[in-house]
Structures are given as C-alpha cells and as structure tokens.
Amino acid sequence: MIQPPYQTIWDCCCDHGQLGMSLLNDGVADQVIFVDVLENIMAKLTDRLIEDFPPAHYSWQVRCDDIKNIQVPAEDSQLFIIAGVGPDQSIEFIKSLCASAPETAFDLLLCSVHGNYAVREVLIAQGYRLKEERIICDKNRFYEAIYASKKADQPLRATGQQMWDWTDPVHRDYWQRTVGHYRQKAKKNQLRYQLVIQHYETLRDALQAALKDNPEPNQPPQSE
Ligand SMILES: C[S@@+](CC[C@H](N)C(=O)[O-])C[C@H]1O[C@@H](n2cnc3c(N)ncnc32)[C@H](O)[C@@H]1O
Structure with a gap:
C-alpha cells in the first residue's frame, strides 16, 4: 500500500523486524527506523541487520524504546507504521506521536485487529484523511489496514468506506x-x-x- 518515496519509515513495535526489512529490501525509504521495547529481540535484530543490510549500503537505525517516548522529528516525509498491536495501544501511540510534534505532518499506516472504529475516530480528530484502506483476512482473522495522511484527498470514515x-x-x-x-x-x-x-x-x-x-x-x- 505504501506510496513511496519517504525520507524515513518508522517500523513501530517491529518485533523481529520482518516488515522493516522488507521495506529496506524494496528501497521505499531513504532510511528505516526499527522501534520496540524488547531488548533481546532488538539486539538480535541489530546483528541480523548488520549481516543482511550492511550500513555501508543501507540506512537504518534500531531503537530500543517505548513508542510513547518517540519525539517525531521535524521532517516532511515520514511514515509511521503501527501494526500488530491492539486498538487501545494504537490509539495511545497515535496521540503520543501527534502530541510530540503538533506542527509536523507525518503519515500513518495502521493495522490492528478489532476496535478500528475508535482508532479511526482518533485519526479523524487529529486531522487525518484517507490515502487508502483495505480489509485483510489472514488465517481467519480480519485486519483493517488504514493508510492516512493529513494531506490526503479523501475523508476518513469511522466505519471505513472505500475498502x-x-x-x-x-x-x-x-x-x-x-x-x-x-x-x-x-x-x-x-x-x-x-x-x-x-x-x-x-x-x-x-x-x-x-x-x-x-x-x-x-x-x-x-x-x-
Ligand atoms: C505482535 S508484535 C507486532 C509485530 C509486527 N509489528 C507485526 O505486525 O507483525 C507486538 C510488538 O509490540 C511491541 N510493543 C508493545 N508495546 C510497545 C511499546 N509501548 N513501545 C514499543 N514497542 C511495543 C512488543 O514488544 C512486540 O514486539
């Protein structure tokens, strides 16, 4: 779904970093920043990145931190991906990222199970509009992928619409x-x-x- 190019893509709650690594492979951003709270997993991810994505050829950072501590830098072209966490956490993270940089417009790609209505309400309240949205069914579980930007053309609906x-x-x-x-x-x-x-x-x-x-x-x- 991602419409490149981005200067920076943040793989928030990256776990083993599969998503961010596929983005590095596809070259959709100048740099990918991996963030998760799990120290041991982030140490292993760093080793793997050094091996498979040598810093001489790829630009990435690994941050072992809580998403709520992230201060969004004042850059124009950034995408934050928040996938695989519940709606309450997604909402906390959206609010915290937006509060850290009220003047910076960054894009969001969200993918959580259940409770997407509340996630969308928060996006709407923060001034987000719709770039694209999809219903994804994987192993009998449903997800909504919501790609939002403050600069997008379409309004975001709490129930979803285009998807x-x-x-x-x-x-x-x-x-x-x-x-x-x-x-x-x-x-x-x-x-x-x-x-x-x-x-x-x-x-x-x-x-x-x-x-x-x-x-x-x-x-x-x-x-x-
Ligand atoms: C199920 S994994 C999601 C992995 C990946 N994003 C995906 O979609 O497959 C959830 C991850 O969120 C991380 N996490 C939970 N709360 C967090 C927080 N406040 N800040 C950073 N990472 C967090 C956990 O450590 C875990 O690795």
Whole structure:
C-alpha cells in the first residue's frame, strides 16, 4: 500500500523486524527506523541487520524504546507504521506521536485487529484523511489496514468506506463479525456502542443500495 518515496519509515513495535526489512529490501525509504521495547529481540535484530543490510549500503537505525517516548522529528516525509498491536495501544501511540510534534505532518499506516472504529475516530480528530484502506483476512482473522495522511484527498470514515466491496462474501462476513463485536460491547455500554452499530448499519444500507443500482463492485456515494 505504501506510496513511496519517504525520507524515513518508522517500523513501530517491529518485533523481529520482518516488515522493516522488507521495506529496506524494496528501497521505499531513504532510511528505516526499527522501534520496540524488547531488548533481546532488538539486539538480535541489530546483528541480523548488520549481516543482511550492511550500513555501508543501507540506512537504518534500531531503537530500543517505548513508542510513547518517540519525539517525531521535524521532517516532511515520514511514515509511521503501527501494526500488530491492539486498538487501545494504537490509539495511545497515535496521540503520543501527534502530541510530540503538533506542527509536523507525518503519515500513518495502521493495522490492528478489532476496535478500528475508535482508532479511526482518533485519526479523524487529529486531522487525518484517507490515502487508502483495505480489509485483510489472514488465517481467519480480519485486519483493517488504514493508510492516512493529513494531506490526503479523501475523508476518513469511522466505519471505513472505500475498502468495502459488498459483492465480496469475505467483506460481508467481516461486517457481521464487526457488528457482532460491537453488539457484545453494547451489552456493557449501550449508549456508546448503539451509535457505532447504527453507523455500520447505515454503511451496509448504502452499500446494498449502491449494489442494486450497479451490480459491479461498488462504492457508496462519497460525501464530506
Ligand atoms: C505482535 S508484535 C507486532 C509485530 C509486527 N509489528 C507485526 O505486525 O507483525 C507486538 C510488538 O509490540 C511491541 N510493543 C508493545 N508495546 C510497545 C511499546 N509501548 N513501545 C514499543 N514497542 C511495543 C512488543 O514488544 C512486540 O514486539
């Protein structure tokens, strides 16, 4: 999904660094910065990078730190990837990165399981717009990849919009699971989650209506 070039791509919560290494391989950024809190894993990653991506030919840094300690540098062309952590952590990290550099516009690529509605609400509140979004199904688990930028053209929707293809049974399954997840949550907090469910139902109605009008893979009407 990444639209290069970037000066710097941050592989946040990188674990073994697979994602960042594939980015180094593809040359989509001048430098890749790997960040994770796990000391032993970061030491092993450093050894592997020295071996496979010699610093004479590749530009990378390894930082053993909490994402919440990162001060976003005042550079124009940066992408922060936050993948494989839950929505609450993703939200904490987005808020902390944005608070560290309110004047710096950096892009975000997020990929978490469940709770994407709240993640998207925070992105919208921080002034982010949509570059691209995708529903990903891997080993029977669903993820939303949300690629956002303050300079993007399209508005971001809390339910997602562009990514939904109602002709695809996998997407309909994801919609059912997502609404099922929020129905469970509504048992404890009716006020908050009933509204979320309503938004997903409105989205489904729009997708179904668009499908009736045009039986090809569809998009609901775009509006600000
Ligand atoms: C499941 S792995 C995700 C790996 C990779 N990003 C992916 O998508 O496959 C989650 C990683 O987040 C790291 N992590 C959790 N909290 C963190 C924090 N506050 N700051 C930095 N790393 C953190 C953990 O150490 C762990 O390596």
